[in-house]
Amino acid sequence: MPDVQVTIDGHQVSVPANSTVLDAAKVAGIDIPELCAHDALKPIGACRMCLVEVEKQRVLHPACTFPVSEGMVVHTASDAVLGARRFVLQLLFSERNHFCMYCQTSGSCTLQDLAYEHGLTHWEFDRAFPKMPVDASRQFFVMDHNRCILCRRCIRACDELVGNRTLGLKNRGADTMVIADMDIPFGDSSCISCGTCMQMCPTGALMDRASAYMGATDEITRVPSRCSLCSVGCGVELIVRGNRVIRVEGDWDAEPNKGLICEVGRFGLLHERRQRVRKPLVKADGALADADWDDALQKAAEGLKSAESAVVVSGFSSTEAAQAAVNQLPGKKMALGGALVNGDNAPLSVLDETDLIIVADVDLTEGYNYRMASFPIKRSARHRGVRVILLDDEPNGLDAWARYKWSPDEAERAVELAQHAEMPVIVYDQHSAALAQELAAQLPKAKTIGFAPEGNTAGLAEVGISEPFANDGFSAYYVIAGEAAEVPQELMDALAKADFVAVQASYREPWEDVADVILPSPVMFEKDGSLVNTEGRSFELKAGVTTRRPSEVEVIERLGALL
Amino acid sequence: MAKVTLCTDWLDVCSGCHMSLLDIDENIVELLKHVQLLSSPVTDLKHPPEEGCDVGILTGSISNDHQEEVARRMRERAKILISVGDCAVFGGICTMRNFFDLEEVLQRGYIETESTEPGSEIPRSPEIAKLYPQVKAVDQVVKVDLHIPGCPPPAESLWFAITELLAGRTPVLTDDLLTYD
Numbered sequence: 056m057p058d059v060q061v062t063i064d065g066h067q068v069s070v071p072a073n074s075t076v077l078d079a080a081k082v083a084g085i086d087i088p089e090l091c092a093h094d095a096l097k098p099i100g101a102c103r104m105c106l107v108e109v110e111k112q113r114v115l116h117p118a119c120t121f122p123v124s125e126g127m128v129v130h131t132a133s134d135a136v137l138g139a140r141r142f143v144l145q146l147l148f149s150e151r152n153h154f155c156m157y158c159q160t161s162g163s164c165t166l167q168d169l170a171y172e173h174g175l176t177h178w179e180f181d182r183a184f185p186k187m188p189v190d191a192s193r194q195f196f197v198m199d200h201n202r203c204i205l206c207r208r209c210i211r212a213c214d215e216l217v218g219n220r221t222l223g224l225k226n227r228g229a230d231t232m233v234i235a236d237m238d239i240p241f242g243d244s245s246c247i248s249c250g251t252c253m254q255m256c257p258t259g260a261l262m263d264r265a266s267a268y269m270g271a272t273d274e275i276t277r278v279p280s281r282c283s284l285c286s287v288g289c290g291v292e293l294i295v296r297g298n299r300v301i302r303v304e305g306d307w308d309a310e311p312n313k314g315l316i317c318e319v320g321r322f323g324l325l326h327e328r329r330q331r332v333r334k335p336l337v338k339a340d341g342a343l344a345d346a347d348w349d350d351a352l353q354k355a356a357e358g359l360k361s362a363e364s365a366v367v368v369s370g371f372s373s374t375e376a377a378q379a380a381v382n383q384l385p386g387k388k389m390a391l392g393g394a395l396v397n398g399d400n401a402p403l404s405v406l407d408e409t410d411l412i413i414v415a416d417v418d419l420t421e422g423y424n425y426r427m428a429s430f431p432i433k434r435s436a437r438h439r440g441v442r443v444i445l446l447d448d449e450p451n452g453l454d455a456w457a458r459y460k461w462s463p464d465e466a467e468r469a470v471e472l473a474q475h476a477e478m479p480v481i482v483y484d485q486h487s488a489a490l491a492q493e494l495a496a497q498l499p500k501a502k503t504i505g506f507a508p509e510g511n512t513a514g515l516a517e518v519g520i521s522e523p524f525a526n527d528g529f530s531a532y533y534v535i536a537g538e539a540a541e542v543p544q545e546l547m548d549a550l551a552k553a554d555f556v557a558v559q560a561s562y563r564e565p566w567e568d569v570a571d572v573i574l575p576s577p578v579m580f581e582k583d584g585s586l587v588n589t590e591g592r593s594f595e596l597k598a599g600v601t602t603r604r605p606s607e608v609e610v611i612e613r614l615g616a617l618l
Numbered sequence: 619m620a621k622v623t624l625c626t627d628w629l630d631v632c633s634g635c636h637m638s639l640l641d642i643d644e645n646i647v648e649l650l651k652h653v654q655l656l657s658s659p660v661t662d663l664k665h666p667p668e669e670g671c672d673v674g675i676l677t678g679s680i681s682n683d684h685q686e687e688v689a690r691r692m693r694e695r696a697k698i699l700i701s702v703g704d705c706a707v708f709g710g711i712c713t714m715r716n717f718f719d720l721e722e723v724l725q726r727g728y729i730e731t732e733s734t735e736p737g738s739e740i741p742r743s744p745e746i747a748k749l750y751p752q753v754k755a756v757d758q759v760v761k762v763d764l765h766i767p768g769c770p771p772p773a774e775s776l777w778f779a780i781t782e783l784l785a786g787r788t789p790v791l792t793d794d795l796l797t798y799d
Binding site for chain 2: 152154155156157158161162167170171174176177178181182184185186201
């Protein structure tokens with residue numbers, strides 16, 4: 056269809072025929088307030104804040120849902136429009152508890168911003184004061200129904216973006232409430248605590264426990280960085296105040312996650328219970344004790360020099376740290392998390408284009424396992440009718456989204472179906488690489504997405520550390536661990552038997568029993584560098600905060616100088 | 619020209635809004651060149667005179683019958699009535715109790731709090747003001763001519779409003795002068 060001409064506040068713009076008035080206003084550079092609308096969501100016209108006057112139309116229309124037509128003339132700031140918006144704002148404020156002075160979101164609240172913008176000095180209507188519950192049954196964030204304006208952004212985010220469809224509504228009119236599943240506590244529901252709803256919430260209804268009351272918009276800085284906790288490498292914004300990361304949000308502009316992050320990325324490090332390594336630790340009389348940097352590095356160098364040593368690098372290290380290890384440290388280099396699975400990975404975006412997904416014996420909803428990738432699978436199953444086939448003998452978090460679930464031994468049944476698909480996608484990780492290869496060999500049209508273990512295993516491979524750890528009987532080890540928590544038992548056994556073990560780690564666990572020396576390592580919030588995700592894209596890691604401890608690279612260089 | 623006469627009073631309030639008024643600092647000298655303060659909670663004379671005043675300022679919400687009387691008296695005697703602060707404008711933090719029954723609130727406040735001595739009673743003397751079941755903003759009881767929200771409103775907002783009024787204009791609060799917290 057040809058573009059249509061629309062005049063908005065005197066500006067003439069040409070926009071595609073299927074645009075809404077809001078889309079056209081954005082093209083014309085005219086600001087229309089949005090409350091329930093969000094760029095990542097389909098508009099529903101719930102809040103009526105974007106009402107505009109369209110000539111030859113009897114009533115005001117919401118710009119977010121009203122389609123443009125040829126020759127349409129729109130006024131976005133007429134007296135009728137501004138009066139209607141002020142009326143809508145007053146209704147919203149009168150409904151529940153929207154007293155800003157004791158709300159943690161004051162200063163970062165879209166509702167409040169709009170009220171300021173519209174010069175709302177008081178409310179003309181009586182307030183309802185309904186007694187609404189607060190649901191604090193989830194570990195990381197709280198739902199306060201008193202602050203809810205029923206814009207349904209959370210519900211739509213959970214459904215359209217995450218594909219989880221945990222949230223819904225009950226009752227009608229003023230009694231309407233956001234509920235989880237069949238109205239059970241949020242903490243007992245099918246919620247996966249990804250926090251997308253919270254990031255979407257325009258008011259104080261969804262509140263992060265860790266960062267509540269810790270900083271409003273003008274008190275914080277947003278540092279765009281990457282989550283390096285798994286190989287999806289989601290784009291995040293570190294919310295920083297006073298040299299402290301108080302919250303992590305998904306970056307709406309970032310590929311491949313487009314604003315979504317998982318529970319691990321959003322809350323993992325901020326709620327980490329393991330003890331940080333803040334000073335170098337050296338084992339003396341069987342126990343780790345604080346040491347100064349020179350002594351600890353000297354001790355590590357002596358231990359590593361005295362025997363045939365190997366270096367084990369985790370995928371939580373930046374590419375620069377891995378490069379430094381290759382350049383500066385002697386001995387064989389091995390990857391802690393395992394092997395990079397293949398070199399021919401499709402981008403995650405194919406999950407939103409495919410018509411059939413085979414999940415080959417991997418649970419994308421547990422641990423550090425690429426949980427973000429489960430979102431496009433779930434939303435594809437929910438909204439595009441994509442057939443999801445699980446090949447798994449165990450219970451899998453995607454069970455409820457799967458059309459078929461068979462044992463990996465019955466892979467030929469999946470092949471049979473996938474042969475007729477336009478573009479089947481096979482998703483797997485290092486443990487199911489053989490199965491995926493077997494499937495791909497029989498499906499020439501198939502695209503594969505193999506998840507590299509840990510955050511930056513692909514980056515390690517780029518600098519030549521591609522061999523997975525194998526116990527070749529070394530008697531001394533240097534482990535560049537970073538945040539690593541899940542460590543292969545084979546490695547722990549080898550370390551326990553070795554004569555000397557030095558570890559560069561962010562946390563004491565799981566190293567304190569096997570390490571002779573532990574050198575502090577920054578966590579992802581604290582380091583600059585780069586990483587390569589499982590799709591092969593390079594991303595920049597940016598430190599949200601500064602520390603007085605030396606960087607990953609500096610520690611490796613100082614140690615290397617002693618060897 | 620005769621000075622503009624001003625009376626202020628407070629209702630259910632923490633008194634922060636009056637502190638904010640005093641926070642206009644040396645401008646208070648300038649203010650008193652143009653304005654005669656007839657009564658306020660922080661001066662000797664507490665009640666607006668019967669012959670009235672040009673401008674009345676009320677801070678705080680209306681939570682009991684005494685406060686309603688104070689508000690009505692101010693309305694009767696002031697040509698222009700300004701409600702100052704979130705409590706006067708919206709009901710503010712005092713309306714937290716509106717989400718509960720009055721008896722629940724009294725029970726909690728006088729009997730159940732952790733610091734209450736055993737044997738305490740809810741005071742019910744006829745001499746003390748009677749609590750209303752619902753806390754109200756000032757404009758839910760009397761007509762208000764100008765609202766200056768804020769908890770408390772910045773001293774700059776108050777100074778701006780006063781100077782605009784003295785200049786014969788209706789103050790329009792924008793940007794940093796309009797705040798709810």
